[in-house]
Amino acid sequence: xxxxxxxxxxxxxxxxxxxxxxxxxxxxxxxxxxxxxxxxxxxxxxxxxxxxxxxxxxxxxxxxxxxxxxxxxxxxxxxxxxxxxxxxxxxxxxxxxxxxxxxxxxxxxxxxxxxxxxxxxxxxxxxxxxxxxxxxxxxxxxxxxxxxxxxxxxxxxxxxxxxxxxxxxxxxxxxxxxxxxxxxxxxxxxxxxxxxxxxxxxxxxxxxxxxxxxxxxxxxxxxxxxxxxxxxxxxxxxxxxxxxxxxxxxxxxxxxxxxxxxxxxxxxxxxxxxxxxxxxxxxxxxxxxxxxxxxxxxxxxxxxxxxxxxxxxxxxxxxxxxxxxxxxxxxxxxxxxxxxxxxxxxxxxxxxxxxxxxxxxxxxxxxxxxxxxxxxxxxxxxx
Amino acid sequence: xxxxxxxxxxxxxxxxxxxxxxxxxxxxxxxxxxxxxxxxxxxxxxxxxxxxxxxxxxxxxxxxxxxxxxxxxxxxxxxxxxxxxxxxxxxxxxxxxxxxxxxxxxxxxxxxxxxxxxxxxxxxxxxxxxxxxxxxxxxxxxxxxxxxxxxxxxxxxxxxxxxxxxxxxx
Numbered sequence: 001x002x003x004x005x006x007x008x009x010x011x012x013x014x015x016x017x018x019x020x021x022x023x024x025x026x027x028x029x030x031x032x033x034x035x036x037x038x039x040x041x042x043x044x045x046x047x048x049x050x051x052x053x054x055x056x057x058x059x060x061x062x063x064x065x066x067x068x069x070x071x072x073x074x075x076x077x078x079x080x081x082x083x084x085x086x087x088x089x090x091x092x093x094x095x096x097x098x099x100x101x102x103x104x105x106x107x108x109x110x111x112x113x114x115x116x117x118x119x120x121x122x123x124x125x126x127x128x129x130x131x132x133x134x135x136x137x138x139x140x141x142x143x144x145x146x147x148x149x150x151x152x153x154x155x156x157x158x159x160x161x162x163x164x165x166x167x168x169x170x171x172x173x174x175x176x177x178x179x180x181x182x183x184x185x186x187x188x189x190x191x192x193x194x195x196x197x198x199x200x201x202x203x204x205x206x207x208x209x210x211x212x213x214x215x216x217x218x219x220x221x222x223x224x225x226x227x228x229x230x231x232x233x234x235x236x237x238x239x240x241x242x243x244x245x246x247x248x249x250x251x252x253x254x255x256x257x258x259x260x261x262x263x264x265x266x267x268x269x270x271x272x273x274x275x276x277x278x279x280x281x282x283x284x285x286x287x288x289x290x291x292x293x294x295x296x297x298x299x300x301x302x303x304x305x306x307x308x309x310x311x312x313x314x315x316x317x318x319x320x321x322x323x324x325x326x327x328x329x330x331x332x333x334x335x336x337x338x339x340x341x342x343x344x345x346x347x348x349x350x351x352x353x354x355x356x357x358x359x360x361x362x363x364x365x366x367x368x369x370x371x372x373x374x375x376x377x378x379x380x381x382x383x
Numbered sequence: 384x385x386x387x388x389x390x391x392x393x394x395x396x397x398x399x400x401x402x403x404x405x406x407x408x409x410x411x412x413x414x415x416x417x418x419x420x421x422x423x424x425x426x427x428x429x430x431x432x433x434x435x436x437x438x439x440x441x442x443x444x445x446x447x448x449x450x451x452x453x454x455x456x457x458x459x460x461x462x463x464x465x466x467x468x469x470x471x472x473x474x475x476x477x478x479x480x481x482x483x484x485x486x487x488x489x490x491x492x493x494x495x496x497x498x499x500x501x502x503x504x505x506x507x508x509x510x511x512x513x514x515x516x517x518x519x520x521x522x523x524x525x526x527x528x529x530x531x532x533x534x535x536x537x538x539x540x541x542x543x544x545x546x547x548x549x550x551x552x553x
Contacts, residue, residue, distance in 0.1 A: 317411065
């Protein structure tokens with residue numbers, strides 16, 4: 001019997017795993033979660049729709065923009081809002097930058113767990129560039145709350161645009177650096193090939209999504225199969241692995257980073273001048289100059305800021321593809337300005353359930369590689 | 384939307400009268416079934432060769448205290464990884480009522496049911512282990528029920544002789 005965590009660097013947060021061992025072979029795995037439980041679902045019931053957005057940032061703190069997007073899309077579905085083209089493109093660009101950023105953190109820490117010390121330095125160097133872009137665009141590095149109901153908070157400036165374009169030029173070279181360090185590295189291959197195998201049927205039955213599922217060769221990416229935010233207009237293929245082991249998960253994520261760069265390039269081409277918010281005075285706060293000059297705008301501003309906008313009665317489930325898998329928001333509205341119930345289906349929570357299947361029968365040293373390869377984020381698991 | 388969801392037609396064919404209500408809104412389809420029918424409905428949806436709802440996206444409880452006859456509603460979000468369709472399956476559950484577990488069909492229901500149990504106090508029958516998942520073991524009450532206060536009922540303080548003590552909030 002061995003306790004791994006909750007304060008163990010390779011659990012990527014506060015996860016405790018009870019391991020039953022026979023010599024060095026793992027017989028039983030029991031994960032214990034909840035050390036980071038903040039009751040986000042309960043909090044959300046007591047806030048207006050707009051006030052919930054910062055809470056979603058704090059779900060998966062390594063990919064905040066994607067969480068914003070999932071929530072906002074669900075609310076927009078309830079409201080029946082049509083988001084302007086420009087905002088949709090900005091959202092996709094931000095979502096893909098977030099995906100790269102999240103994969104970089106994953107790669108740095110995962111590789112560090114297994115024993116390669118240098119890649120994390122390179123990964124965080126590039127991640128910093130993305131965080132600089134976020135700061136430029138949204139004003140915050142980590143919890144930007146940039147994507148808002150109806151559009152985005154502030155237009156994408158030309159400086160930020162140039163910076164993103166510059167990043168798409170330099171980043172592919174850096175991916176090559178990582179690959180030089182790892183892809184053919186015999187130690188890396190020994191530690192990862194054939195470790196933590198799972199078949200596609202098992203993975204689906206266990207509720208696994210994202211790169212962990214795609215590494216088994218199963219073709220399912222919500223961006224492609226159930227597109228949202230205009231993903232249907234972009235050219236890309238679903239990236240697949242073959243064996244469903246730790247090594248394939250690494251390869252899938254590396255390829256996804258390359259693909260994200262391609263998607264950002266396509267997005268920058270699609271970026272045309274235009275409005276970023278729809279013309280919906282009851283939902284979208286008016287611009288400041290108008291509030292000062294026009295009584296109608298002043299009233300709307302006061303109403304939206306004090307009691308929040310009202311959302312029609314009903315219920316929706318909106319799922320999006322985050323760097324970790326399917327993130328779903330189930331929102332029940334009773335017609336008021338606060339959600340009646342928000343249920344958040346987080347990918348890490350479901351992926352962690354597969355840990356037992358993945359680790360059973362493997363050696364003790366492999367559990368670190370397996371936990372790392374699933375790319376769990378405890379903020380998201382515990383909600 | 385006039386076109387019926389294929390799953391509803393199949394269900395009506397196999398078990399006439401099982402679908403109590405159909406809700407189509409916002410481009411999504413939801414059906415309401417009785418708690419007693421839940422097991423056979425899920426089994427059919429999962430095993431039918433054309434529907435193949437093989438993926439349980441989410442399971443959530445909703446507390447309708449004072450708004451509906453039966454207090455809770457269980458909501459299953461089903462997804463087919465073959466046809467890429469979604470279906471929302473709902474069933475009403477009263478207080479102190481038991482619901483059959485779906486872990487036999489989708490293993491992913493395991494933690495979802497545990498979470499549902501700790502947040503709403505809904506019992507799942509023959510679930511292997513309904514231990515608390517996100518809150519600590521000594522936690523009292525079901526936090527996502529509407530009558531549970533936002534600040535909580537009690538807080539933990541470190542005891543004098545080590546260990547933890549609960550202090551009730553006024």
